[in-house]
Structures are given as structure tokens and as C-alpha cells.
Amino acid sequence: MNSLPANLFEWENHLSALREMLRGATQGRGRLALVSGAVASGKTTLLNTFAEQVIENGALLLEATGSRAESDLPFGILRKIFDNAAMPPDVRSEAIALLDGNALESTAAGRMHVMSQISSVLLRMVDDRTLVVLVDDVHCGDDQSLEFLLHLARRVRQAKVLIVLTESPRLRQEQFTFHAELLRQPNCVRMRLHMLTEAGVAEALAGSMSATVAARLAPECHRVSGGNPLLLRALLEDWRTVGEHGEALQRPAPGEAFAHAVLGCLHRGEPEVVPIARGIAVLGDARSPRLLGQLLDLSVNTVQQGVQDLHQCALLEHNAFRDEVARTAVLDAIPPAARCALHARAARLLHTDGASALDVARQLVSARQDAERWTVPVLREAAEFALVDEELEFALRCLEHAHRACEPGPERTALKARLAGVAWRNGPAAAESHLPELTEDARKGLLAPRDIAPITSYLAWSGRLDAAADGVSALARTAGTGDDPATTAAVSAAAQWLTMLSPP
Incomplete structure (x- = not known):
């Protein structure tokens, strides 16, 4: 499915309101609509659908889209408005000349005079036709264009003009005045788009499949997408791809298209949203804005705003990604070196913060770096907890990781012995690679009493009877010169067992 139905019933009220405003503008009662919604909530789809209806109605349509990359370009949005093919060439030339002249004005009064002239040029076109100005993502607009739009809005109350602007719910500090002044206009109507409900998802699905299948898929599609139209489209694309292989009746499973849509949502948001999403993916959740801020070198306030944005566009639910595919997509998009550095930093921060050994160890293992000495007891403790949980x-x-962080000596030998014992659970072959080092440590008498019997048995079962015998003999000599009863008993038991297994 390439696109969801544009006339989703949950947006129909907004479309009806815009159509009613268009009728009022046609009768000389100018109107202004301010449509807000989170990233991917459908603002652009709503605007495009209404644009088609404007054209069908015979009105003069002028469109523009704000761009963050062009937000510092004076009159960037306004120049886009005048660059529409529907604009009469003579009117465009006159408006552009006025714009160019405005750049020469050094006083606020002078600039306002030029803006008044430009708006008069636009309003002259409404003698014969209704003028509709649509600006998508106005929050990315340059200050001069916003100032002009506000000036124009004050002049259209009794003109055949409709202005429709879409914006993000989170505005920059310098946009608050523009926003407040627009809402003060008596002819301004504010609309807010929300993510689709489960019923809305079912209605959207019914546009391209049977009602029965739509009803069956709707709950899971809503859970995974959160009602985000962009994610919903991608989820259905993945589902259809699986369906081509004869599995169309299975539950929707997010895949490649969904992962790309997740990244698309992130990059359409504010600049800090991407690093915040990466930090959440690394930590697993956003329960601690303070910890997340320390990880990313961002203020707590910035983190909280970014987390709120991610909740609003339905990527997060209860401070975590809705689906593991989304989290994996974000992690995979982080450059490898940066990702390892984030995991390593997260491990240290969590350790300092008193997190569990398991939580710290998961970060250390994911960092794929040589562990530092402080991590050894943490990793050992985490390994034991993981074994209890059958991980x-x-x-x-x-x-x-703990073994690599240890200097040669008894502790390192003990870790290697434990490592061989855990690997042995997967089968004797899994422990093979650890036996040469343990054999050498046994000859040096470095094995702890508790490890003597297991290592002897591993060597014997792997067919290394001579190595086992040599190790026990070396340990026997060490035990004979020491005063550790536990070592003496362990060596004796190992020797007896080995003798029974192989008398020579």
C-alpha cells in the first residue's frame, strides 16, 4: 500500500472545518487556520488533501514548505509563495522587486511599509478569485517570512483569503510571539492532529483490505505503530512483503520498511531528537533524564523535551521504544565507533549510579572494547546472575571480558576455569579452546582447589590424559610443599579419579 486513505474519518472534522473556512473566505470573510501536530501525525497529508479540494473549488492556491536548513534565509518562505506557477508573472515580478527592495530598508518602519506594499500586491489578486495560502512546517520558517505572514493575517479579515499553516507542537523561543499573535486574531481557528486511535487504524486498513482482515490486524498494528501514519504505512508494507511468500495471515511484523520509517521520523524532528533517541536505545529506556543527559552531554530540560517529542510521535511508550525493531534500527544507525563509546560511557555511568551488575555488564559487553580493571568483579557477578536465568x-x-581485563595470576586462572566450566555446558568441544591455557596454569600450580577436579576431568574427557596427569603431578608437588589441606585433598581426589580412569 503506497499511502493511507486521505479521508480518514478521524481527520474528517478538520477537513470539514477547512472547507467551511474556504466557503467563508469565498464570501469575503478572511480566515486563518493553525494546524499543529507531532512529526508524522499527518499534517502534510491533511494539507495536500485540502489543496486538491481548493483547486477543484477554483481558488488561487499558493503553497510553500518551511525548511530548517533555510530558516536563516530572509523571506525564504515568502519567496517560495511567490514562486508558484499559479502566480501571475507580472504580480510575481512586482512582489519580488519589493522583496529585494526590503533588504535595503534599515528601519523597522521602512520594512513594515514594504511588507504592506507586498501584501497589497497579493490582495489585489482576490478581486476575481479566492486566494488560499498554505504553508507547511511554518515553525521552520525564517523570521522575516513569519513577520510578513502575521502582517498579512491582520489584513485579511474582510478579504477573500484563507491562510492555513501547519506547525510542530514544540516551538522555538523566538516563535512564541508569532504563535501568540496569530491566535489572538479573531478569525483564527486552531486545530490539533493526534495519532490514530485503534478504530482509526482499522478504518485506515479497511481502505486497502477486507473489513475482516482490517479488524484482525488493527490491534497489533496500533500497538506497534502507536497510530503514527508513517509507521503504519511501513508496517503494512512489511506485512505485504511477507504476504507475497504465502504468509499473509500471520500477525504484522515490523521489518526493513518499518526500520527506515523510524529513522525518517527521527530525522524530521528537532536536531537533538536523534542523539536522544540513540541514548535511549543504548540505555534501554528514558526513565532517568539526568542519566540520559550525562550520557549525551545535554541538559535535563533538553532531554525531557526530546523524550516528550518521541512520545508524541508514538516512537516511545512508557519511556521505551514500542517495539524492539525500532530500538535496533536506531542502534544500527549509530556509527560503530560512536556506538561502542556510548555503551562504554553508559556502563561507567550506571556503575557510578549504583545500577545492578547485570545492567552494567550488558553495556560493557555491547561496548566491544577491552574492559578496564574495575569491571572484573562486576562482570563476574553478572555472569553468575545470568547463569541463574539460563542466559x-x-x-x-x-x-x-573479565578474563581479558585480568593480569596473569590466580584470579585470571580462576576466571579461565569458570569460563571453561560454563562453556562445557554447551558440550566438550566448546571448552576445547580454553584447555591449553588451563593446562599450563595447572603445571604452574595456579589452580584453586575447587577447580582441580573439574579441569582434570575436562582434560581427560578431551583425550588429553598425559596433560591431565602432568597437571595433577605438578599440583601434587606444590601441595606437598604447602600447608593448604584443601589443595592437598583436591589433588589426591583428582589423582585417584585419574588413576581409575587410566591406570598407567
Whole structure:
């Protein structure tokens, strides 16, 4: 499905209101509509749908879209408005000349005089036709264009003009005055777009599939997409791709298209939203704005605003990504070196913050860097908790990181022995790579008493009977010169077991 139905019933009230405002403007009662909504809430779709109806109605349509990259370009939006093909060439030339002349004005009064002249040029066109000005993403507009739009809005109350602007719910500090002044106009109507409800999702799905299938898919589609139209389209694209392979009846599963849509949502938001989403993906949730701010070197206020944006566009629910595919997509988009650095920093911050060994260890393992000495006890503790939870592979990763962080000596040998024991659970072959180092440590008498019997058995089961015998003999010599009863008993038991297994 390339697009969702434009006339979703949850937006029909907004379309009806815009059509009514158009009728009023046609009768000489100028109107102004300010439509707000989160990223990907459907503002552009609503505006495009209404634009088609404006054209069908015979009105003169002038459109422009704000761009963050052009927000510092004086009169950027206004020049786009005049650059419409529907604009009469002579009117365009006159308006552009006035704009160019405005740049030469050094006083506020002079600039306002030129703006009044430009608006008069526009209003002369409404003698024969209704004028409709649509500006998408006006919050990305340059200050001069916003000033002009506000000036024009004050002059159209008794003119055949309709102005429709869409904006983000989060405005820059310098836009508050523009926003407040627009809402003060008696002919201004404010509209707010929300994400689709589950019923709205079902209605959208019914536009391209049977009502029965739409009703079945709606709850899961709403859970994964949060009612975000962009994510919903991508989710259905993934579902249809799977359906081509004869599995169309299965539940919707987010895939490649969904992952791309998630990244698209992020990059359409405020600049700080991308790093905040990355930080949430690394930490797993956004429960602590303070910790997230420390991770990203951002203020708590900035983090809280970014998290709010992510909730509003339905990427987050209860401070975490709605679906693991979304989180994975964000993580995979982070450059590898930066991602490892974030995990390493998160590990240290969590450790300082008193987080559990498991939480810290997951960051350390994900960092894929050589662990520091302080991480060894954390990783050992996490490995034991992971074994209790039957997370064998994660326990192995923890022990491997801890072993690499240790200097040669008894602690490192003990870690290697534990690592071999955990690997042995996957089968004798899994522990093979650890036995040479343990054999050498056994010959040096470095094995702890509790590890003597297991290591002897691993060597024997792997067919290394000579190595096992050599190790036990070396340990016996060490035990004979020491006063550790536990070591002596362990060596004796291992020797007896080995003798029974192989008398020579």
C-alpha cells in the first residue's frame, strides 16, 4: 500500500472545518487556520488533501514548505509563495522587486511599509478569485517570512483569503510571539492532529483490505505503530512483503520498511531528537533524564523535551521504544565507533549510579572494547546472575571480558576455569579452546582447589590424559610443599579419579 486513505474519518472534522473556512473566505470573510501536530501525525497529508479540494473549488492556491536548513534565509518562505506557477508573472515580478527592495530598508518602519506594499500586491489578486495560502512546517520558517505572514493575517479579515499553516507542537523561543499573535486574531481557528486511535487504524486498513482482515490486524498494528501514519504505512508494507511468500495471515511484523520509517521520523524532528533517541536505545529506556543527559552531554530540560517529542510521535511508550525493531534500527544507525563509546560511557555511568551488575555488564559487553580493571568483579557477578536465568551465552561473554581485563595470576586462572566450566555446558568441544591455557596454569600450580577436579576431568574427557596427569603431578608437588589441606585433598581426589580412569 503506497499511502493511507486521505479521508480518514478521524481527520474528517478538520477537513470539514477547512472547507467551511474556504466557503467563508469565498464570501469575503478572511480566515486563518493553525494546524499543529507531532512529526508524522499527518499534517502534510491533511494539507495536500485540502489543496486538491481548493483547486477543484477554483481558488488561487499558493503553497510553500518551511525548511530548517533555510530558516536563516530572509523571506525564504515568502519567496517560495511567490514562486508558484499559479502566480501571475507580472504580480510575481512586482512582489519580488519589493522583496529585494526590503533588504535595503534599515528601519523597522521602512520594512513594515514594504511588507504592506507586498501584501497589497497579493490582495489585489482576490478581486476575481479566492486566494488560499498554505504553508507547511511554518515553525521552520525564517523570521522575516513569519513577520510578513502575521502582517498579512491582520489584513485579511474582510478579504477573500484563507491562510492555513501547519506547525510542530514544540516551538522555538523566538516563535512564541508569532504563535501568540496569530491566535489572538479573531478569525483564527486552531486545530490539533493526534495519532490514530485503534478504530482509526482499522478504518485506515479497511481502505486497502477486507473489513475482516482490517479488524484482525488493527490491534497489533496500533500497538506497534502507536497510530503514527508513517509507521503504519511501513508496517503494512512489511506485512505485504511477507504476504507475497504465502504468509499473509500471520500477525504484522515490523521489518526493513518499518526500520527506515523510524529513522525518517527521527530525522524530521528537532536536531537533538536523534542523539536522544540513540541514548535511549543504548540505555534501554528514558526513565532517568539526568542519566540520559550525562550520557549525551545535554541538559535535563533538553532531554525531557526530546523524550516528550518521541512520545508524541508514538516512537516511545512508557519511556521505551514500542517495539524492539525500532530500538535496533536506531542502534544500527549509530556509527560503530560512536556506538561502542556510548555503551562504554553508559556502563561507567550506571556503575557510578549504583545500577545492578547485570545492567552494567550488558553495556560493557555491547561496548566491544577491552574492559578496564574495575569491571572484573562486576562482570563476574553478572555472569553468575545470568547463569541463574539460563542466559548461557551472555554469561560466557561476561567471563570472556573479565578474563581479558585480568593480569596473569590466580584470579585470571580462576576466571579461565569458570569460563571453561560454563562453556562445557554447551558440550566438550566448546571448552576445547580454553584447555591449553588451563593446562599450563595447572603445571604452574595456579589452580584453586575447587577447580582441580573439574579441569582434570575436562582434560581427560578431551583425550588429553598425559596433560591431565602432568597437571595433577605438578599440583601434587606444590601441595606437598604447602600447608593448604584443601589443595592437598583436591589433588589426591583428582589423582585417584585419574588413576581409575587410566591406570598407567
